[in-house]
Amino acid sequence: MQLVWDLGMGGLEKLAIDICSHLPQDQFSASICVLHPGGAMESRIDSDLVDLLCVRQHCGNDPTVPFRLARLLRRRQVDVLHSHSWGTLMEAIFAAKLARVPAAIHTEHSTTDRRRRRIIAQRVGWGMVNQVVACSDAVADRMTNIVNYPREKIRVIPNGVDLEQFRLLEVPRSDLRGEFGLSGIGFLIGMVARFVPFKNHAGVLRALPRLHKAGIDAHLALAGSGPLHDQLKTLSEALGIMDKVHFLGNTNQTCRFLNSLDVFVSNSFSGEGLSLAILEAMACEVPVIATAVAEHPNVLDDGRAGSLILPENDDSLVEALLHLAKHPEVRSSLGQAGRQRALDRYSYDGMMVAYQQLYRREVGVAEVDS
Numbered sequence: 001m002q003l004v005w006d007l008g009m010g011g012l013e014k015l016a017i018d019i020c021s022h023l024p025q026d027q028f029s030a031s032i033c034v035l036h037p038g039g040a041m042e043s044r045i046d047s048d049l050v051d052l053l054c055v056r057q058h059c060g061n062d063p064t065v066p067f068r069l070a071r072l073l074r075r076r077q078v079d080v081l082h083s084h085s086w087g088t089l090m091e092a093i094f095a096a097k098l099a100r101v102p103a104a105i106h107t108e109h110s111t112t113d114r115r116r117r118r119i120i121a122q123r124v125g126w127g128m129v130n131q132v133v134a135c136s137d138a139v140a141d142r143m144t145n146i147v148n149y150p151r152e153k154i155r156v157i158p159n160g161v162d163l164e165q166f167r168l169l170e171v172p173r174s175d176l177r178g179e180f181g182l183s184g185i186g187f188l189i190g191m192v193a194r195f196v197p198f199k200n201h202a203g204v205l206r207a208l209p210r211l212h213k214a215g216i217d218a219h220l221a222l223a224g225s226g227p228l229h230d231q232l233k234t235l236s237e238a239l240g241i242m243d244k245v246h247f248l249g250n251t252n253q254t255c256r257f258l259n260s261l262d263v264f265v266s267n268s269f270s271g272e273g274l275s276l277a278i279l280e281a282m283a284c285e286v287p288v289i290a291t292a293v294a295e296h297p298n299v300l301d302d303g304r305a306g307s308l309i310l311p312e313n314d315d316s317l318v319e320a321l322l323h324l325a326k327h328p329e330v331r332s333s334l335g336q337a338g339r340q341r342a343l344d345r346y347s348y349d350g351m352m353v354a355y356q357q358l359y360r361r362e363v364g365v366a367e368v369d370s
Contacts, residue, residue: 001053001078002032003069005087007039009224009250010194011276012084012109015135015159017041019082020050022352028359031076035065035088040225040250057091065091070098080105080359086113089125096129103362107133107157110273110294112146123147130362135159136274136295155358159274160351161342166283168339169259176260180248186217187325190261190286192254192277193268195226200267200291200312205232207318208241216325221246223257258284262331263324266290269311274299279346282306282338287331289320305341306334 002016020030031051034042045052055069073081073095080103083092089106096104106129113122126132126149134140134156144151169176177183193199204220211218222232222245229247236245251257258264264281266288274295281288282299288306290296300306307324309316324331360367 001073001076001081002030003081003083003088003092004032004034005085006034006036007032007041007045008194009040011159011273013039013041014044014276015109016082016084017044017050018162018348019352019355021046022348023356025049028356031078033069033072035091044252066094066098069095073099073101079103079363082107082359083129085109086118086122090121093125093128102364103131103359104129105131105133105358105362107135108139108143108273109135110139111270112139112142114146119147123149126153131155131358133157133358134273137298138295139273142294157351157354157358158346159276159279160346160348161276161279161283162348163283163343166255166258166280168285168335169256171256171259173260176256179253180221180246180251180257180260182219182221182246182260185219187211188219188221188260188262189265189321190221190223190257190263191265191267192223192257192280193266194224195222195228195232197228198268198270200269201228201232202235203267203312203314203317204265205235205239205241205245206314207321208244209239210314210318211321211325212241212244214322216322218321218325219244219246221248221257221261223248223251223254225250254280255284258286261286263321264288265317265321266296267317268293270294278306279342282342282346285335285339287324287334288338289317289324299341299346301337301341305337 004016007013016032020032023030031053033053035057037054057065078101081092081096081101082105084107132154134154137156140154140156143149208218236242258281264286266278268291278288291311292308293311307320309320
């Protein structure tokens with residue numbers, strides 16, 4: 001059972017669904033339990049493969065959650081409880097102990113809570129599970145530096161991308177843009193990210209007028225949703241670029257959207273783990289511009305598989321966008337290098353094998369010959 005806070009749009013949530021959906025059905029029975037139902041990604045679950053369950057958290061620190069979760073674990077005879085990020089850690093630990101679940105695994109994906117009480121709780125909590133996992137070396141290093149948890153006790157299982165699903169499509173880009181209401185656009189920049197502060201959509205919006213002044217008729221397509229939606233629209237109006245910015249909402253056609261772009265941008269200034277959106281863009285041979293934070297330099301092979309820019313630096317972003325807008329051959333080269341990097345280092349199959357082996361190891365079940 002995967003335990004998540006909710007199934008809103010995000011990489012963590014997508015990963016939990018993908019793990020469950022791709023476990024061999026003849027070897028695993030998979031379910032996802034949410035503490036807050038109604039997330040946008042619930043519709044992506046194939047009910048024939050994965051059971052969606054809920055133990056609703058009624059208040060901030062609902063003391064009944066571990067007990068109700070334990071009853072569910074016992075009823076379903078769960079062997080492995082896999083929790084994700086701080087929001088589910090303590091509930092998972094106590095429920096697993098109450099239900100005598102053989103194995104409790106916890107994965108951290110991005111930010112590490114720096115509040116003193118949370119630091120202590122995380123250090124104690126991580127020590128109570130069978131295995132702590134980080135989705136990247138950068139996250140593991142952050143866990144050690146902030147929480148002082150032993151680095152050697154953290155297993156890194158990098159996020160992987162489905163290279164069959166995410167690939168360069170043999171469809172005219174103009175047709176793909178038409179599907180998203182983006183017909184007739186020259187240079188199209190895209191982002192796939194929640195509208196939250198650390199994703200720094202505002203910096204990309206501020207870049208557009210400077211591109212226009214330089215003679216580049218650039219448009220920005222934003223796939224996602226979040227609390228800053230209205231604020232970003234207001235900023236677009238203030239910058240006089242509302243006709244150049246396209247708010248698409250959440251999409252279940254991410255591969256087709258990525259293939260419609262000239263450039264993909266990740267402008268985060270902190271908090272990233274290993275961005276699935278970046279990996280998916282690379283797999284689709286879309287040139288990536290990303291800030292040099294967290295795992296981004298490693299993912300982009302220090303700039304050989306994508307363009308690295310300074311975080312919170314509009315000049316750096318504009319310079320990179322202008323360079324790619326003026327040099328289509330560089331876009332093509334970076335796109336191909338990104339695809340190869342994803343093939344070499346971030347295969348979906350490799351990630352799934354690592355999780356399956358971890359689950360089996362922790363419950364003492366031998367590998368099944370294929």
